[in-house]
Amino acid sequence: MNPTEAKARIAELTRQINHHNHLYYQEDRTEISDFEFDRLLEELVKLEKAYPEFIESDSPSQRVGGTITKEFETAEHGYKMLSLGNTYSEEDLLAFDERVAKGLGHRDYEYFCELKFDGVAISLVYENGKLVRAVTRGDGTRGDVVTENIKTIRNIPLKIHGDNIPDRFEVRGEVFLPKKEFEKINAEREILGEPLLANPRNAASGTIKMQDSTVVAKRRLNCYFYQLLGEEIGVTKHDEAITMIEKWGFNVSPTHSKYRDIQGVLTFIEEWKEKRFSLPLDTDGVVLKINDYDQREELGFTAKIPRWAIAYKYQAESAATRLLSISYQVGRTGAITPVANLAPVHLAGTTVKRASLHNANEILRLGLHEGDMVQVEKGGEIIPKITEVVLDNRIPGSKPIQYIDHCPECGTKLERKESEAKHFCPNTKGCAPQILGRIEHFVHKRAMDIDSLGTERIRTLIDQGFIKNPADIYDLEAVQENLLGLEMSQDQYQKTDDGLLYISLPKAFFALTEGISLTAIQSFCESQSEKPLLNVLQNFQAFIRNSKKKTAQNVGTVQLLENLLMTSEFSVLEDYVPVALVLSLLIGNRSTLSEISKAAYHENTVHGILLKMKLELTNEQEDRIKKLKANTFQEGVISNMIEGIEASKNQSFERVLFALGIRNIGENTAQILARHFKNIDALRAASTEQLLEINGVGETLVISLQDYFRDPENLLLIQRLKDKGLRFEVEESTAVLQSNKLEGMKILASGRLNHFKRDEIIDFIEANGGQYLKAVSKGLDFIIEGEEMGPSKKEKAEKLGIKLISEEEFLKMVEKPIAP
Ligand SMILES: NC(=O)c1ccc[n+]([C@@H]2O[C@H](COP(=O)([O-])OP(=O)(O)OC[C@H]3O[C@@H](n4cnc5c(N)ncnc54)[C@H](O)[C@@H]3O)[C@@H](O)[C@H]2O)c1
Numbered sequence: 092m093n094p095t096e097a098k099a100r101i102a103e104l105t106r107q108i109n110h111h112n113h114l115y116y117q118e119d120r121t122e123i124s125d126f127e128f129d130r131l132l133e134e135l136v137k138l139e140k141a142y143p144e145f146i147e148s149d150s151p152s153q154r155v156g157g158t159i160t161k162e163f164e165t166a167e168h169g170y171k172m173l174s175l176g177n178t179y180s181e182e183d184l185l186a187f188d189e190r191v192a193k194g195l196g197h198r199d200y201e202y203f204c205e206l207k208f209d210g211v212a213i214s215l216v217y218e219n220g221k222l223v224r225a226v227t228r229g230d231g232t233r234g235d236v237v238t239e240n241i242k243t244i245r246n247i248p249l250k251i252h253g254d255n256i257p258d259r260f261e262v263r264g265e266v267f268l269p270k271k272e273f274e275k276i277n278a279e280r281e282i283l284g285e286p287l288l289a290n291p292r293n294a295a296s297g298t299i300k301m302q303d304s305t306v307v308a309k310r311r312l313n314c315y316f317y318q319l320l321g322e323e324i325g326v327t328k329h330d331e332a333i334t335m336i337e338k339w340g341f342n343v344s345p346t347h348s349k350y351r352d353i354q355g356v357l358t359f360i361e362e363w364k365e366k367r368f369s370l371p372l373d374t375d376g377v378v379l380k381i382n383d384y385d386q387r388e389e390l391g392f393t394a395k396i397p398r399w400a401i402a403y404k405y406q407a408e409s410a411a412t413r414l415l416s417i418s419y420q421v422g423r424t425g426a427i428t429p430v431a432n433l434a435p436v437h438l439a440g441t442t443v444k445r446a447s448l449h450n451a452n453e454i455l456r457l458g459l460h461e462g463d464m465v466q467v468e469k470g471g472e473i474i475p476k477i478t479e480v481v482l483d484n485r486i487p488g489s490k491p492i493q494y495i496d497h498c499p500e501c502g503t504k505l506e507r508k509e510s511e512a513k514h515f516c517p518n519t520k521g522c523a524p525q526i527l528g529r530i531e532h533f534v535h536k537r538a539m540d541i542d543s544l545g546t547e548r549i550r551t552l553i554d555q556g557f558i559k560n561p562a563d564i565y566d567l568e569a570v571q572e573n574l575l576g577l578e579m580s581q582d583q584y585q586k587t588d589d590g591l592l593y594i595s596l597p598k599a600f601f602a603l604t605e606g607i608s609l610t611a612i613q614s615f616c617e618s619q620s621e622k623p624l625l626n627v628l629q630n631f632q633a634f635i636r637n638s639k640k641k642t643a644q645n646v647g648t649v650q651l652l653e654n655l656l657m658t659s660e661f662s663v664l665e666d667y668v669p670v671a672l673v674l675s676l677l678i679g680n681r682s683t684l685s686e687i688s689k690a691a692y693h694e695n696t697v698h699g700i701l702l703k704m705k706l707e708l709t710n711e712q713e714d715r716i717k718k719l720k721a722n723t724f725q726e727g728v729i730s731n732m733i734e735g736i737e738a739s740k741n742q743s744f745e746r747v748l749f750a751l752g753i754r755n756i757g758e759n760t761a762q763i764l765a766r767h768f769k770n771i772d773a774l775r776a777a778s779t780e781q782l783l784e785i786n787g788v789g790e791t792l793v794i795s796l797q798d799y800f801r802d803p804e805n806l807l808l809i810q811r812l813k814d815k816g817l818r819f820e821v822e823e824s825t826a827v828l829q830s831n832k833l834e835g836m837k838i839l840a841s842g843r844l845n846h847f848k849r850d851e852i853i854d855f856i857e858a859n860g861g862q863y864l865k866a867v868s869k870g871l872d873f874i875i876e877g878e879e880m881g882p883s884k885k886e887k888a889e890k891l892g893i894k895l896i897s898e899e900e901f902l903k904m905v906e907k908p909i910a911p
């Protein structure tokens with residue numbers, strides 16, 4: 092490379108790295124992996140070393156990647172918050188160790204090893220034992236002051252107790268969102284149709300930068316601390332500092348160790364390679380630091396990183412395996428996700444059998460053919476993904492994967508919108524997973540709040556034809572009796588192509604015999620799994636003869652089943668037998684085999700067949716049949732469900748409106764619309780202009796609303812829900828005016844109020860004739876300034892010349908008596 096080329100490449104790398112830094116730190120998203128990012132940076136550093144004349148002072152090699160945002164006050168760090176050098180190779184670690192030895196002139200030093208936590212760096216400053224400030228890393232020199240948000244993290248001590256606490260000190264740590272919390276939040280967002288958070292790190296970073304700390308508090312962030320700083324902290328070694336801050340009440344991860352040489356460090360790295368996946372947070376490597384503070388000082392810093400520490404990053408593991416097939420999952424919103432089924436392969440501590448393929452584009456990008464050998468990668472924190480096809484191992488003549496064009500759940504032709512990568516099933520009202528999504532949204536605790544209707548129960552009720560839309564829930568009471576004995580799982584069933592129902596062999600054996608436990612039968616069946624069905628039936632008779640319960644009756648019934656199977660026309664399905672045959676043996680005196688098998692077509696469960704046949708059965712027969720079924724709905728469960736459903740009729744109009752699941756209508760919008768229009772008919776009759784006048788309503792929302800009300804099925808649904816007694820208008824008490832003292836005024840409240848909660852102030856303003864606006868805008872008459880009102884809001888209000896009044900002044904205005 093000549094100097095001109097080098098200069099151009101440096102410029103190009105700088106541009107790319109700045110771009111990825113911006114995405115990563117400002118927008119909390121990524122376009123490339125950390126490994127790829129680190130490679131770009133490494134290339135830049137190498138080139139700059141060879142051509143120092145081209146180093147720019149603001150090169151990304153010279154400064155840490157973050158910056159400060161505009162929404163918070165900023166503060167300067169007492170000690171710069173730097174990056175860490177990083178490497179993916181053992182070789183580089185040994186070279187690092189050599190540099191340390193050379194720098195110190197001897198090998199008498201210790202390494203303190205910690206995991207590299209993948210969260211957001213935070214610095215906490217304490218004065219006289221009290222937390223005074225929490226600041227993000229920012230650009231390393233200055234960061235955003237996010238104290239209020241940090242205070243919501245429960246295990247961060249606001250005040251330190253104990254002896255010898257320095258007057259002023261700083262602790263640093265990594266704020267993270269525990270993996271479990273992350274999954275919980277995403278599961279909920281999925282049900283409510285909100286966009287999913289990409290990964291726990293982005294989620295934590297986004298949360299820390301939120302304006303409203305009550306929302307932050309709900310996110311259950313956590314923090315691990317790994318550094319103490321200050322003028323007089325009274326210790327000379329890092330391990331002593333860690334022990335001390337732990338004693339002071341800071342959360343320290345118990346995953347650290349100390350070693351006398353780099354070989355020890357290597358064992359630590361090996362030890363945690365897979366064990367780290369069981370930790371509550373994502374980690375991407377190991378940080379090793381010189382333990383002694385004086386030695387650290389001797390080694391010093393470069394512009395961007397300390398010379399006494401380095402991060403070893405684990406590279407995502409990769410393995411080759413065979414693509415067996417592709418399944419297509421239909422999500423709750425109708426989005427189709429292809430999933431690769433793989434020959435099991437051991438990867439990063441787990442056995443991998445599937446990998447996400449995201450969408451049709453991904454399959455095209457990889458150029459997947461049926462039965463291809465593929466390279467699978469798993470970083471532990473992410474779902475395994477296929478990185479490439481091993482072309483050398485392609486089966487000659489294999490066909491490229493054909494993407495499906497019909498929904499695997501309901502058979503509807505799939506659609507794909509121009510701007511979206513995913514295919515969608517448009518059958519929102521008749522496609523089982525979409526019905527499930529819709530009902531889950533409807534009963535969600537922030538909507539109708541029917542917690543006795545959990546996912547499993549809803550799924551069962553949908554699969555067995557009891558509910559298709561939210562109104563059907565309110566009809567369940569009338570069919571209570573049919574729910575008794577309804578099966579919660581259909582795992583023990585199989586269906587042939589023509590729709591005849593089969594049941595698993597263990598269940599059949601269990602119901603046909605007496606006195607033999609299901610577990611004993613299951614392990615017998617497992618031992619026979621390689622044998623043909625008829626042999627298994629014969630062997631089971633021998634098994635009964637050898638067991639304690641060798642009754643002639645037991646042997647005889649199984650013998651009968653064998654005879655029936657051989658003489659009937661039913662096709663043979665390994666490990667399963669036709670339900671009709673088993674039932675005919677149990678209730679043969681009530682119905683003929685041909686009647687039963689007729690009923691067994693197109694039913695999903697034994698329960699369904701029996702409902703269809705309406706037979707009078709003896710208690711003994713009922714007991715036998717129960718042994719065929721999975722867990723079933725019992726009386727307690729049903730009455731609990733019915734009660735919850737009944738109670739939900741009291742939910743407010745705004746909740747009902749939210750529960751309907753109209754596209755783009757979240758909780759807040761539902762609230763605004765309900766309060767504005769007071770009832771559903773007024774909302775439905777509203778013109779585009781009337782809707783757009785409302786603060787917070789935009790064009791997409793208007794279109795969603797109009798689409799919704801145009802559909803006669805939706806109107807029918809609303810009518811049915813109304814008939815069942817659900818609220819479609821704002822309750823009198825909140826709609827009635829208490830006074831008209833605020834008539835015609837547009838008001839906003841910001842910061843923490845002493846006499847009102849968030850919702851209360853809105854209700855109060857409206858009850859006194861005023862209108863509440865959600866954002867600072869020209870139209871406001873005044874803003875009620877609560878405690879710690881956000882500085883950016885304040886600035887904006889001042890710029891627009893909007894009057895700020897205190898809560899007390901406001902109360903005087905409406906003469907609300909102040910509660911003691
Ligand atoms: N994929 C992308 O587009 C992209 C873009 C920018 C950065 N990145 C990645 O982000 C990473 C972040 O770079 P950086 O400069 O913010 O951090 P870094 O990797 O240089 O490491 C410094 C940070 O590590 C954290 N840390 C975690 N555990 C620690 C421990 N036990 N002791 C000390 N510090 C610990 C601290 O927050 C500290 O600020 C890099 O690894 C890079 O690969 C990726």
Ligand SMILES: [Zn+2]
Nearest residue numbers: 498501516522
């Ligand atoms: Zn469908």
